[in-house]
Amino acid sequence: MSELSKQPTQFGAVAPHYDLLMQGVPYAAWILYLRQILSVWNVTPRTVLDLACGTGNVTELLLEEGYDVVGVDIAEDMIAQARNKADEKGLTIPYYIQDAAELNLEKRRFDLCVSLFDSMNYILEPKRLQMAFERVYAHLNKEGLFIFDLNTDFALQNQFFDQDNIKSTEPLKYDWRSTYYPKSNRCKIDMQFAYAQEGGEIMQFKEVHWQYAYSVQQIVEMLTAAGFSLYETYQAYTLRSPSTTADRIFYVAKKRA
Numbered sequence: 271m272s273e274l275s276k277q278p279t280q281f282g283a284v285a286p287h288y289d290l291l292m293q294g295v296p297y298a299a300w301i302l303y304l305r306q307i308l309s310v311w312n313v314t315p316r317t318v319l320d321l322a323c324g325t326g327n328v329t330e331l332l333l334e335e336g337y338d339v340v341g342v343d344i345a346e347d348m349i350a351q352a353r354n355k356a357d358e359k360g361l362t363i364p365y366y367i368q369d370a371a372e373l374n375l376e377k378r379r380f381d382l383c384v385s386l387f388d389s390m391n392y393i394l395e396p397k398r399l400q401m402a403f404e405r406v407y408a409h410l411n412k413e414g415l416f417i418f419d420l421n422t423d424f425a426l427q428n429q430f431f432d433q434d435n436i437k438s439t440e441p442l443k444y445d446w447r448s449t450y451y452p453k454s455n456r457c458k459i460d461m462q463f464a465y466a467q468e469g470g471e472i473m474q475f476k477e478v479h480w481q482y483a484y485s486v487q488q489i490v491e492m493l494t495a496a497g498f499s500l501y502e503t504y505q506a507y508t509l510r511s512p513s514t515t516a517d518r519i520f521y522v523a524k525k526r527a
Contacts, residue, residue, distance in 0.1 A: 280392065281324070283475040285347035287465055288325050290442045300386060301331050303507055304417065307522055308382075310509060313415050315381035321370055321406065321418075322389030326352030329363055332384075340380070341365045342373065371398040373405035381411050385418040388518070391426075391481035394456060396488065403496035407525060416498065416523045419506060423483035425517035426450055426457040441466040455483045486512070489521060498523035 284291065308315065316338060320329040323341035325348050332339045341363055343349050349367050356363045366375065370385070370393065383406050393399040406416050421430070431448040445462045459479040464472050486503060493501050504510065506518035 280477060280479050281345035281348050282477065284461070284463065284477055285325070285345065285351050287442050287463070288348065288351065289327065290440075291444065292327065295327075295387075297327050297331055299507075300328065301335065303520075304384065305335075306509070307417060307504075307520070308415070311415060311522065311524070313382070313413075315415070317380045317382070317411075319375075319378075319380040319383040319406075319409060321373070321383055321385040322387075322392075323352060323365070324348045324387070324389075326355055326363065326365065328384070328386055329365075330355070330359075330361060333361060333363060337382075339363060340375065340378065342368050342370070342375075344369050370402040371405065373402070373409060375409060378409065379411045379414075380409055381414050383410060383414070383416045383418075385416075388419060388421040388481065390418055391421050391484070392479070394480055394482045396482075396484075396492070399482075399484070400492045400495060403492050403498075407496045407498065410525045412525060413527050414525045416493075416525075417520065419518055419520045420484055420489065421481060422512075422516055422519055423455070423485060424515055426481060426483045427452070430517050431457065431459045450483075457481045457483060486519065493521070493523045497526060499526045500524040 318332050318337040318339045320339060320341045323329045323343050326341055329339055329341040341352060346367050349365050352365050393402060427450050429448050431446055434445040436443055436445055443464045446459055448457055448459045450457045461477045464474050466472055501523040503512055504520040505512045505516050506520055512519045
């Protein structure tokens, strides 16, 4: 049994196994939901920025939809995986390693920016999230849309992250346990992994993830301060207003004409 010497971090050791970890995620359904939102908002984008794109699973689907797409993520190891997959598949997708709060793609502007899978929760300082919203605004064309989702404070306070597949037969097993700190609005997730390699050896590693529990009011105030004139909130995967027990909320914001 081997141990990775790398210190616990976010999206580092898990990067080579991320697609295996997320294999049960219905990415196609997420794209259909995006299309539904775009239809409601009467927007037909041509250029799309996938912010916090990870290993590029959604980015590739957006390319298949016919969009001119660019992927950005702060995690170097995740971008390395995305680039390798694109090269193997012969896909032309520009990927950049950048912090969302310091996003700078020079003169590139987009009709749509998406940031999915609670990526914005990983920005632990409200001032940095405000900066990220401002940078997204600067990279949108007039009347461009920004669509993103967040885990709610209800979800993080009630340990919705706690899960495991220890009893499964999957080669990658995991055990996640969360701790919520109400004074700082932060949630710590201790993630233990065990990967069965081809030779039978079990590689164990761990990561420690942190998320910030933002309220709807905070997000709306930030979007307004960033310059967005119209915004809406949806209970995840619906077009209904979020309930008080919603675990995930989608936000849609529109840049001024």
